[in-house]
Amino acid sequence: MVKKPKFQSPTGMHDILPEEQKYFQRIYKVSENIANFYGFKKIDTPILEETELFLKGIGIATDIVGKQMFTLRTKGGDYLTLRPELTAPVARAYLQHGMFNLPQPVKLWYFGPCFRYEKPQLGRFRQFWQLDFEIFGEKSPLIDAQIIQIFYNILREIRLKNLIIKINSIGDSQCRPYYKKLLTSFFRSREAALCSDCKRRLRENPLRILDCKEEKCRSLISRAPQMLDHLCEECHNHFREVLEFLDEIELPYHLDPYLVRGLDYYTKTVFEIYEESETGRTQGALGGGGRYDGLVKLLGGKETPACGGAAGIERIIGVMKEKGMKFLESAPPKIFLAQLGPLAKRKSLKILEDFRKQRILISESLGRDSLKAQLSRANKIGVKYVLILGQKEALEDTIIIRDMATGRQEIVKLEKVVKEVEKRLKK
RNA sequence: GUGAGAUUAGUGUAGUGGUCUAGCACGACAACCUGUGGAGUUGUCAGGAGGAGUUCGAAUCUCCUAUCUCACCCCA
Secondary structure, three states, X not given: OOOOOOOOOOOOOOOOOHHHHHHHHHHHHHHHHHHHXXXXXXXXXXXXXXXHHHHHHXXXXXXXXXXXXXXXXXXXXXXXXXXXXXXXXXXXXXXXXXXXXXXXXXXXXXXXXXXXXXXXXXXEOOEEEEEEEEEEOOOOHHHHHHHHHHHHHHHHHOOOOOEEXXXXXXXXXXXXXXXXXXXXXXXXXXXXXXXXXXXXXXHHOHHHXXXXXXXXXXXHHHHOOOHHHHOOHHHHHHHHXXXXXXXXXXXXXXXXXXXXXXXXXXXXXXXXXXXXXXXXXXOOOOEEEEEOOOHHHHOOOOXXXXXXXXXXXXXXXXXXXXOOOOOOXXXXXXXXXXXXXXXXXXXXXXXXXXXXXXXXXXXXXXXXXXXHHHHHHHHXXXXXXXXEEOHHHHHHOEEEEEEOOOOOEEEEEHHHHHHHHHHHHHO
Protein backbone atom coordinates (compact mmCIF):
# COMPACT_ATOMS: atom_id res chain seq x y z
CA MET A 1 0.00 0.00 0.00
CA VAL A 2 1.60 3.18 -1.19
CA LYS A 3 0.41 6.43 0.25
CA LYS A 4 -1.17 8.95 -2.03
CA PRO A 5 1.48 11.52 -2.80
CA LYS A 6 1.01 14.44 -0.55
CA PHE A 7 2.59 16.93 -2.86
CA GLN A 8 1.56 18.02 -6.27
CA SER A 9 2.80 20.70 -8.59
CA PRO A 10 1.41 24.18 -7.87
CA THR A 11 -1.70 25.43 -9.61
CA GLY A 12 -1.14 26.11 -13.24
CA MET A 13 2.41 24.75 -13.22
CA HIS A 14 3.27 21.49 -14.83
CA ASP A 15 5.99 18.93 -15.07
CA ILE A 16 7.31 18.50 -18.56
CA LEU A 17 7.43 14.73 -18.73
CA PRO A 18 9.69 12.75 -21.06
CA GLU A 19 6.89 12.26 -23.60
CA GLU A 20 6.34 15.99 -23.63
CA GLN A 21 9.98 16.86 -24.17
CA LYS A 22 9.99 16.05 -27.85
CA TYR A 23 7.52 18.84 -28.51
CA PHE A 24 9.70 21.32 -26.70
CA GLN A 25 12.77 20.05 -28.46
CA ARG A 26 11.16 20.29 -31.84
CA ILE A 27 10.12 23.90 -31.29
CA TYR A 28 13.51 24.70 -29.84
CA LYS A 29 15.33 23.19 -32.80
CA VAL A 30 13.23 25.02 -35.36
CA SER A 31 13.68 28.30 -33.50
CA GLU A 32 17.39 27.80 -33.14
CA ASN A 33 17.84 27.19 -36.85
CA ILE A 34 15.83 30.24 -37.76
CA ALA A 35 17.62 32.34 -35.16
CA ASN A 36 20.96 31.30 -36.62
CA PHE A 37 19.84 32.04 -40.12
CA TYR A 38 18.70 35.56 -39.28
CA GLY A 39 21.71 36.28 -37.10
CA PHE A 40 20.13 36.23 -33.66
CA LYS A 41 22.27 35.43 -30.64
CA LYS A 42 20.91 33.42 -27.77
CA ILE A 43 20.50 35.05 -24.38
CA ASP A 44 19.35 33.85 -20.96
CA THR A 45 18.47 36.12 -18.07
CA PRO A 46 17.55 35.37 -14.45
CA ILE A 47 14.04 34.21 -13.77
CA LEU A 48 13.74 36.87 -11.10
CA GLU A 49 14.12 40.57 -11.78
CA GLU A 50 13.68 43.63 -9.68
CA THR A 51 9.98 44.30 -9.46
CA GLU A 52 10.63 47.87 -10.50
CA LEU A 53 11.75 46.72 -13.93
CA PHE A 54 8.28 45.44 -14.73
CA LEU A 55 6.45 48.30 -13.07
CA LYS A 56 8.33 50.69 -15.30
CA GLY A 57 8.62 48.55 -18.39
CA ILE A 58 5.23 46.92 -18.72
CA GLY A 59 3.27 49.69 -17.06
CA ILE A 60 1.53 50.00 -13.73
CA ALA A 61 -1.94 50.18 -15.20
CA THR A 62 -1.66 46.89 -17.07
CA ASP A 63 -3.31 43.68 -15.95
CA ILE A 64 0.01 41.89 -15.94
CA VAL A 65 1.51 44.23 -13.41
CA GLY A 66 -1.72 44.96 -11.58
CA LYS A 67 -2.72 41.44 -10.72
CA GLN A 68 -0.59 38.80 -12.40
CA MET A 69 2.87 39.10 -10.91
CA PHE A 70 4.52 36.69 -8.51
CA THR A 71 6.43 39.05 -6.29
CA LEU A 72 8.58 38.26 -3.29
CA ARG A 73 10.64 40.17 -0.82
CA THR A 74 14.21 39.11 -0.11
CA LYS A 75 15.72 39.02 3.35
CA GLY A 76 17.57 42.14 2.41
CA GLY A 77 14.28 43.84 1.70
CA ASP A 78 14.44 43.98 -2.10
CA TYR A 79 11.35 43.22 -4.13
CA LEU A 80 11.87 40.66 -6.84
CA THR A 81 9.35 39.35 -9.36
CA LEU A 82 9.17 36.18 -11.40
CA ARG A 83 9.29 37.54 -14.90
CA PRO A 84 5.88 37.68 -16.56
CA GLU A 85 7.46 38.21 -19.98
CA LEU A 86 10.87 38.41 -21.57
CA THR A 87 11.13 41.70 -23.38
CA ALA A 88 11.78 43.86 -20.34
CA PRO A 89 14.49 41.55 -18.94
CA VAL A 90 16.21 41.37 -22.32
CA ALA A 91 16.06 45.14 -22.66
CA ARG A 92 17.56 45.38 -19.18
CA ALA A 93 20.40 43.08 -20.20
CA TYR A 94 20.96 45.11 -23.36
CA LEU A 95 21.46 48.18 -21.22
CA GLN A 96 23.40 46.58 -18.39
CA HIS A 97 25.99 45.09 -20.70
CA GLY A 98 26.36 48.15 -22.85
CA MET A 99 25.17 46.39 -25.95
CA PHE A 100 24.39 49.81 -27.39
CA ASN A 101 28.15 49.95 -28.04
CA LEU A 102 27.97 46.91 -30.28
CA PRO A 103 27.28 47.28 -33.97
CA GLN A 104 23.55 47.91 -34.23
CA PRO A 105 21.11 46.37 -34.53
CA VAL A 106 21.56 43.84 -31.76
CA LYS A 107 19.49 40.75 -32.33
CA LEU A 108 18.73 38.46 -29.43
CA TRP A 109 16.57 35.42 -28.98
CA TYR A 110 15.36 33.58 -25.94
CA PHE A 111 13.63 30.37 -24.94
CA GLY A 112 12.49 30.12 -21.35
CA PRO A 113 9.75 30.05 -18.75
CA CYS A 114 7.63 33.00 -17.64
CA PHE A 115 5.16 33.34 -14.79
CA ARG A 116 1.81 34.97 -14.42
CA TYR A 117 -0.63 34.60 -11.58
CA GLU A 118 -3.79 33.80 -13.50
CA LYS A 119 -6.65 31.40 -13.39
CA PRO A 120 -5.43 28.48 -15.48
CA GLN A 121 -7.34 27.65 -18.61
CA LEU A 122 -6.82 26.12 -21.99
CA GLY A 123 -3.41 27.33 -23.12
CA ARG A 124 -3.01 29.49 -20.03
CA PHE A 125 -0.75 28.54 -17.20
CA ARG A 126 0.99 30.19 -14.34
CA GLN A 127 4.30 28.93 -15.57
CA PHE A 128 4.57 28.87 -19.33
CA TRP A 129 7.39 28.89 -21.84
CA GLN A 130 8.02 31.64 -24.29
CA LEU A 131 10.04 31.91 -27.38
CA ASP A 132 11.28 35.42 -27.85
CA PHE A 133 13.01 37.40 -30.59
CA GLU A 134 14.13 40.99 -30.08
CA ILE A 135 15.95 43.51 -32.26
CA PHE A 136 17.44 46.62 -30.68
CA GLY A 137 18.68 49.73 -32.40
CA GLU A 138 16.88 49.65 -35.69
CA LYS A 139 13.96 51.83 -36.55
CA SER A 140 13.33 50.69 -40.09
CA PRO A 141 9.86 49.26 -40.71
CA LEU A 142 11.64 46.47 -42.51
CA ILE A 143 12.52 45.08 -39.10
CA ASP A 144 8.90 45.01 -38.00
CA ALA A 145 8.09 42.95 -41.04
CA GLN A 146 11.04 40.70 -40.44
CA ILE A 147 10.05 39.96 -36.86
CA ILE A 148 6.62 38.98 -38.04
CA GLN A 149 8.13 36.92 -40.78
CA ILE A 150 10.35 35.10 -38.30
CA PHE A 151 7.45 34.05 -36.11
CA TYR A 152 5.42 33.11 -39.11
CA ASN A 153 8.27 31.02 -40.44
CA ILE A 154 8.81 29.26 -37.16
CA LEU A 155 5.17 28.30 -36.96
CA ARG A 156 5.14 27.24 -40.57
CA GLU A 157 8.24 25.18 -40.06
CA ILE A 158 6.44 23.42 -37.23
CA ARG A 159 3.83 22.77 -39.89
CA LEU A 160 0.98 24.87 -38.61
CA LYS A 161 -1.07 25.70 -41.63
CA ASN A 162 -4.00 27.99 -40.93
CA LEU A 163 -2.12 30.94 -39.57
CA ILE A 164 -3.64 34.37 -39.37
CA ILE A 165 -1.56 37.43 -38.67
CA LYS A 166 -3.44 40.31 -37.13
CA ILE A 167 -1.71 43.62 -37.36
CA ASN A 168 -2.37 47.16 -36.30
CA SER A 169 -0.57 50.34 -35.39
CA ILE A 170 -1.23 51.94 -32.05
CA GLY A 171 0.78 55.07 -32.73
CA ASP A 172 3.42 56.55 -30.50
CA SER A 173 3.78 59.19 -27.82
CA GLN A 174 3.03 61.80 -30.48
CA CYS A 175 -0.35 60.63 -31.57
CA ARG A 176 -1.69 58.01 -29.19
CA PRO A 177 -2.50 60.24 -26.21
CA TYR A 178 -4.56 62.42 -28.48
CA TYR A 179 -6.39 59.45 -29.95
CA LYS A 180 -7.04 58.06 -26.49
CA LYS A 181 -8.68 61.31 -25.49
CA LEU A 182 -10.74 61.28 -28.65
CA LEU A 183 -11.86 57.74 -28.02
CA THR A 184 -12.66 58.35 -24.38
CA SER A 185 -14.81 61.34 -25.11
CA PHE A 186 -16.56 59.45 -27.91
CA PHE A 187 -17.58 56.65 -25.56
CA ARG A 188 -18.20 58.86 -22.57
CA SER A 189 -20.92 60.72 -24.38
CA ARG A 190 -22.47 57.35 -25.25
CA GLU A 191 -21.71 55.54 -22.03
CA ALA A 192 -25.31 54.53 -21.41
CA ALA A 193 -25.23 52.32 -24.51
CA LEU A 194 -22.20 50.37 -23.41
CA CYS A 195 -22.22 46.99 -21.66
CA SER A 196 -21.26 46.94 -18.00
CA ASP A 197 -17.77 45.62 -18.74
CA CYS A 198 -17.12 48.42 -21.14
CA LYS A 199 -18.29 51.02 -18.66
CA ARG A 200 -15.53 49.76 -16.46
CA ARG A 201 -13.07 49.64 -19.36
CA LEU A 202 -13.89 53.21 -20.18
CA ARG A 203 -12.27 54.26 -16.93
CA GLU A 204 -9.48 51.69 -16.78
CA ASN A 205 -8.39 51.07 -20.35
CA PRO A 206 -10.57 52.65 -23.01
CA LEU A 207 -8.60 51.04 -25.84
CA ARG A 208 -9.88 47.67 -24.73
CA ILE A 209 -13.47 48.63 -25.47
CA LEU A 210 -12.55 48.15 -29.10
CA ASP A 211 -12.12 44.46 -28.34
CA CYS A 212 -15.58 43.93 -26.83
CA LYS A 213 -17.79 41.24 -28.34
CA GLU A 214 -21.12 42.49 -27.02
CA GLU A 215 -23.61 43.24 -29.75
CA LYS A 216 -24.61 46.64 -28.46
CA CYS A 217 -21.00 47.73 -28.07
CA ARG A 218 -20.03 46.50 -31.50
CA SER A 219 -22.32 48.84 -33.37
CA LEU A 220 -21.00 51.71 -31.33
CA ILE A 221 -17.41 50.65 -31.89
CA SER A 222 -17.90 50.57 -35.63
CA ARG A 223 -18.67 54.27 -35.49
CA ALA A 224 -15.86 55.09 -33.08
CA PRO A 225 -12.74 56.86 -34.25
CA GLN A 226 -9.97 54.49 -35.30
CA MET A 227 -6.34 54.79 -34.36
CA LEU A 228 -5.33 54.26 -37.96
CA ASP A 229 -7.08 57.46 -38.97
CA HIS A 230 -5.32 59.43 -36.30
CA LEU A 231 -1.73 58.32 -36.64
CA CYS A 232 0.80 61.11 -36.88
CA GLU A 233 2.62 61.33 -40.16
CA GLU A 234 5.65 59.41 -38.99
CA CYS A 235 3.60 56.53 -37.59
CA HIS A 236 1.40 56.50 -40.63
CA ASN A 237 4.31 56.20 -43.03
CA HIS A 238 5.98 53.61 -40.87
CA PHE A 239 2.89 51.46 -40.81
CA ARG A 240 2.30 51.82 -44.53
CA GLU A 241 5.82 50.60 -45.16
CA VAL A 242 5.46 47.67 -42.81
CA LEU A 243 2.42 46.57 -44.73
CA GLU A 244 4.23 47.03 -48.02
CA PHE A 245 7.05 44.83 -46.82
CA LEU A 246 4.58 42.21 -45.68
CA ASP A 247 3.01 42.31 -49.11
CA GLU A 248 6.44 41.95 -50.61
CA ILE A 249 7.16 38.73 -48.71
CA GLU A 250 3.56 37.63 -49.26
CA LEU A 251 2.57 37.09 -45.67
CA PRO A 252 -1.17 36.68 -45.21
CA TYR A 253 -1.97 39.43 -42.75
CA HIS A 254 -5.21 40.84 -41.62
CA LEU A 255 -5.55 44.48 -40.71
CA ASP A 256 -7.26 44.64 -37.35
CA PRO A 257 -7.92 48.21 -36.27
CA TYR A 258 -9.14 46.92 -32.91
CA LEU A 259 -5.98 45.06 -31.98
CA VAL A 260 -4.51 46.55 -28.83
CA ARG A 261 -2.05 44.89 -26.54
CA GLY A 262 -1.76 44.57 -22.82
CA LEU A 263 1.70 45.99 -22.35
CA ASP A 264 2.30 49.68 -22.27
CA TYR A 265 5.66 49.70 -23.97
CA TYR A 266 4.35 49.07 -27.45
CA THR A 267 4.46 51.79 -30.07
CA LYS A 268 3.50 51.77 -33.71
CA THR A 269 3.32 48.22 -34.99
CA VAL A 270 1.56 45.54 -32.96
CA PHE A 271 0.73 42.04 -34.18
CA GLU A 272 -0.65 38.74 -33.03
CA ILE A 273 -0.61 35.37 -34.72
CA TYR A 274 -3.50 32.95 -34.41
CA GLU A 275 -4.19 29.49 -35.62
CA GLU A 276 -7.59 29.03 -37.19
CA SER A 277 -8.74 26.02 -35.23
CA GLU A 278 -10.75 23.35 -37.01
CA THR A 279 -12.49 22.27 -33.84
CA GLY A 280 -13.34 25.78 -32.74
CA ARG A 281 -11.18 25.57 -29.66
CA THR A 282 -9.56 28.89 -29.01
CA GLN A 283 -6.64 29.35 -26.76
CA GLY A 284 -5.75 32.89 -27.67
CA ALA A 285 -2.79 34.11 -29.63
CA LEU A 286 0.06 31.76 -30.40
CA GLY A 287 2.35 34.70 -30.55
CA GLY A 288 2.43 38.42 -30.56
CA GLY A 289 4.62 41.41 -30.32
CA GLY A 290 5.44 44.70 -31.88
CA ARG A 291 7.63 47.72 -31.80
CA TYR A 292 8.67 49.31 -28.53
CA ASP A 293 10.71 52.35 -29.36
CA GLY A 294 10.30 53.86 -25.92
CA LEU A 295 11.25 50.98 -23.67
CA VAL A 296 15.03 51.24 -23.56
CA LYS A 297 14.88 54.92 -22.78
CA LEU A 298 12.23 54.30 -20.18
CA LEU A 299 14.60 51.90 -18.47
CA GLY A 300 17.31 54.52 -18.38
CA GLY A 301 19.05 54.15 -21.72
CA LYS A 302 19.33 56.28 -24.79
CA GLU A 303 16.53 56.64 -27.27
CA THR A 304 16.67 53.19 -28.87
CA PRO A 305 14.18 51.92 -31.40
CA ALA A 306 13.40 48.24 -30.95
CA CYS A 307 11.02 45.59 -32.08
CA GLY A 308 10.28 42.04 -31.07
CA GLY A 309 7.80 39.36 -30.31
CA ALA A 310 7.10 36.25 -28.32
CA ALA A 311 5.27 33.01 -28.86
CA GLY A 312 3.76 30.67 -26.30
CA ILE A 313 5.34 27.24 -26.44
CA GLU A 314 2.50 25.41 -24.69
CA ARG A 315 -0.01 26.99 -27.03
CA ILE A 316 1.94 25.89 -30.05
CA ILE A 317 2.15 22.41 -28.58
CA GLY A 318 -1.59 22.55 -27.98
CA VAL A 319 -2.16 23.05 -31.69
CA MET A 320 0.37 20.38 -32.60
CA LYS A 321 -1.43 17.89 -30.40
CA GLU A 322 -4.84 18.92 -31.65
CA LYS A 323 -3.61 18.17 -35.13
CA GLY A 324 -2.30 14.84 -33.94
CA MET A 325 1.20 15.63 -35.05
CA LYS A 326 3.55 12.78 -34.34
CA PHE A 327 7.29 12.73 -34.28
CA LEU A 328 9.83 10.15 -35.03
CA GLU A 329 11.28 9.09 -31.76
CA SER A 330 14.96 9.75 -31.58
CA ALA A 331 16.48 6.58 -32.94
CA PRO A 332 16.37 3.86 -30.32
CA PRO A 333 19.46 1.77 -29.70
CA LYS A 334 19.86 -1.17 -32.03
CA ILE A 335 22.20 -3.09 -29.74
CA PHE A 336 21.61 -4.60 -26.34
CA LEU A 337 24.15 -6.09 -24.02
CA ALA A 338 22.99 -9.02 -21.92
CA GLN A 339 25.21 -10.45 -19.27
CA LEU A 340 25.16 -13.53 -17.13
CA GLY A 341 27.30 -14.18 -14.12
CA PRO A 342 29.66 -12.05 -12.05
CA LEU A 343 32.63 -12.10 -14.40
CA ALA A 344 30.49 -11.12 -17.37
CA LYS A 345 28.90 -8.39 -15.37
CA ARG A 346 32.28 -7.01 -14.51
CA LYS A 347 33.34 -6.92 -18.13
CA SER A 348 30.10 -5.28 -19.21
CA LEU A 349 30.96 -1.75 -18.23
CA LYS A 350 34.11 -1.87 -20.29
CA ILE A 351 32.23 -3.16 -23.31
CA LEU A 352 29.67 -0.40 -23.01
CA GLU A 353 32.51 2.10 -23.02
CA ASP A 354 33.98 0.58 -26.17
CA PHE A 355 30.68 1.14 -27.91
CA ARG A 356 30.30 4.63 -26.60
CA LYS A 357 33.71 5.54 -27.99
CA GLN A 358 32.51 4.42 -31.41
CA ARG A 359 29.28 6.36 -30.87
CA ILE A 360 27.14 3.30 -31.18
CA LEU A 361 24.04 3.41 -29.03
CA ILE A 362 23.84 0.38 -26.83
CA SER A 363 21.31 -0.46 -24.20
CA GLU A 364 21.51 -2.78 -21.23
CA SER A 365 19.75 -3.97 -18.13
CA LEU A 366 22.64 -4.60 -15.83
CA GLY A 367 20.41 -4.78 -12.82
CA ARG A 368 18.70 -7.87 -14.12
CA ASP A 369 20.35 -11.23 -13.76
CA SER A 370 18.05 -13.54 -15.63
CA LEU A 371 18.90 -13.81 -19.27
CA LYS A 372 15.28 -14.18 -20.09
CA ALA A 373 14.35 -10.94 -18.47
CA GLN A 374 17.15 -9.20 -20.31
CA LEU A 375 16.10 -10.57 -23.67
CA SER A 376 12.54 -9.64 -22.97
CA ARG A 377 13.65 -6.10 -22.27
CA ALA A 378 15.75 -6.07 -25.42
CA ASN A 379 12.76 -7.19 -27.37
CA LYS A 380 10.60 -4.48 -25.91
CA ILE A 381 13.11 -1.84 -26.90
CA GLY A 382 13.15 -3.33 -30.36
CA VAL A 383 16.88 -3.79 -30.85
CA LYS A 384 18.32 -5.63 -33.82
CA TYR A 385 21.12 -7.44 -32.08
CA VAL A 386 21.72 -8.65 -28.57
CA LEU A 387 25.23 -9.30 -27.39
CA ILE A 388 25.21 -12.15 -24.92
CA LEU A 389 28.11 -12.39 -22.55
CA GLY A 390 27.79 -15.44 -20.32
CA GLN A 391 30.14 -17.04 -17.84
CA LYS A 392 31.64 -19.24 -20.51
CA GLU A 393 32.16 -16.43 -23.01
CA ALA A 394 33.62 -14.17 -20.40
CA LEU A 395 36.22 -16.81 -19.61
CA GLU A 396 37.05 -17.40 -23.25
CA ASP A 397 37.03 -13.71 -24.21
CA THR A 398 34.28 -14.22 -26.73
CA ILE A 399 30.74 -12.94 -27.02
CA ILE A 400 27.58 -14.04 -28.78
CA ILE A 401 25.90 -11.79 -31.31
CA ARG A 402 22.26 -12.69 -31.60
CA ASP A 403 20.18 -11.43 -34.49
CA MET A 404 16.80 -10.80 -32.93
CA ALA A 405 14.86 -11.05 -36.15
CA THR A 406 16.21 -14.40 -37.29
CA GLY A 407 17.37 -15.82 -33.99
CA ARG A 408 20.74 -16.66 -35.52
CA GLN A 409 23.70 -16.45 -33.21
CA GLU A 410 27.36 -16.14 -33.84
CA ILE A 411 30.30 -16.24 -31.51
CA VAL A 412 33.01 -13.63 -32.05
CA LYS A 413 36.15 -12.60 -30.27
CA LEU A 414 35.44 -10.05 -27.61
CA GLU A 415 37.97 -7.54 -28.93
CA LYS A 416 36.33 -7.70 -32.36
CA VAL A 417 32.79 -7.21 -31.21
CA VAL A 418 32.53 -3.49 -31.88
CA LYS A 419 33.81 -3.95 -35.41
CA GLU A 420 31.51 -6.89 -36.02
CA VAL A 421 28.52 -4.95 -34.84
CA GLU A 422 29.47 -1.97 -36.96
CA LYS A 423 29.68 -4.21 -39.97
CA ARG A 424 26.25 -5.63 -39.34
CA LEU A 425 24.66 -2.27 -38.74
CA LYS A 426 25.93 -0.97 -42.04
CA LYS A 427 24.11 -3.64 -43.99
C1' G B 1 -11.10 37.82 -8.86
C1' U B 2 -16.53 35.94 -10.57
C1' G B 3 -19.67 31.92 -12.48
C1' A B 4 -20.42 26.61 -14.35
C1' G B 5 -18.88 21.37 -14.74
C1' A B 6 -15.49 17.65 -13.44
C1' U B 7 -11.88 14.45 -10.21
C1' U B 8 -12.20 6.21 -9.47
C1' A B 9 -4.81 1.90 -9.75
C1' G B 10 0.74 4.76 -13.63
C1' U B 11 -2.87 5.42 -18.18
C1' G B 12 -7.98 4.86 -20.20
C1' U B 13 -12.55 3.59 -18.11
C1' A B 14 -17.37 0.78 -15.61
C1' G B 15 -20.43 1.57 -11.68
C1' U B 16 -26.38 6.71 -9.63
C1' G B 17 -27.27 4.72 -1.45
C1' G B 18 -26.67 -1.98 0.40
C1' U B 19 -25.43 -6.97 -4.68
C1' C B 20 -18.15 -3.08 -3.75
C1' U B 21 -14.04 -7.81 -0.74
C1' A B 22 -14.85 -1.46 -6.35
C1' G B 23 -15.07 -4.51 -12.25
C1' C B 24 -12.50 -4.18 -17.18
C1' A B 25 -8.42 -2.93 -20.62
C1' C B 26 -3.45 -1.32 -21.17
C1' G B 27 0.86 -1.32 -17.91
C1' A B 28 4.85 -2.92 -14.46
C1' C B 29 6.92 -7.20 -11.94
C1' A B 30 7.34 -12.47 -11.51
C1' A B 31 6.58 -17.85 -12.27
C1' C B 32 5.78 -21.82 -15.82
C1' C B 33 11.35 -22.02 -18.77
C1' U B 34 17.68 -21.37 -12.41
C1' G B 35 22.09 -19.70 -20.34
C1' U B 36 17.95 -17.35 -24.78
C1' G B 37 12.84 -12.58 -26.34
C1' G B 38 8.08 -11.92 -29.00
C1' A B 39 2.62 -15.84 -27.94
C1' G B 40 0.09 -18.15 -23.94
C1' U B 41 -1.34 -19.33 -18.89
C1' U B 42 -1.04 -18.11 -13.76
C1' G B 43 0.12 -14.92 -9.93
C1' U B 44 1.60 -10.17 -7.86
C1' C B 45 1.51 -4.65 -7.77
C1' A B 46 -1.76 -0.61 -7.92
C1' G B 47 -7.54 3.26 -7.08
C1' G B 48 -12.67 6.16 -4.52
C1' A B 49 -8.50 13.96 -4.85
C1' G B 50 -8.31 15.60 0.70
C1' G B 51 -11.45 16.63 4.88
C1' A B 52 -16.21 17.05 7.32
C1' G B 53 -21.43 15.85 7.36
C1' U B 54 -26.35 13.22 6.25
C1' U B 55 -27.56 7.91 6.84
C1' C B 56 -28.46 1.68 9.95
C1' G B 57 -25.24 1.90 5.51
C1' A B 58 -21.70 6.60 0.97
C1' A B 59 -17.43 5.74 -4.81
C1' U B 60 -22.76 7.19 -5.24
C1' C B 61 -26.21 12.62 -1.45
C1' U B 62 -24.58 17.63 1.05
C1' C B 63 -20.73 21.09 2.50
C1' C B 64 -15.58 22.82 2.69
C1' U B 65 -10.61 22.64 0.49
C1' A B 66 -7.36 21.43 -3.56
C1' U B 67 -6.68 20.54 -8.61
C1' C B 68 -8.40 20.25 -13.73
C1' U B 69 -11.71 21.96 -17.58
C1' C B 70 -14.98 25.83 -19.58
C1' A B 71 -16.77 30.94 -19.68
C1' C B 72 -15.87 36.14 -18.07
C1' C B 73 -11.43 39.11 -17.57
C1' C B 74 -6.91 39.26 -19.98
C1' C B 75 -3.10 37.35 -22.82
C1' A B 76 1.64 33.63 -24.84
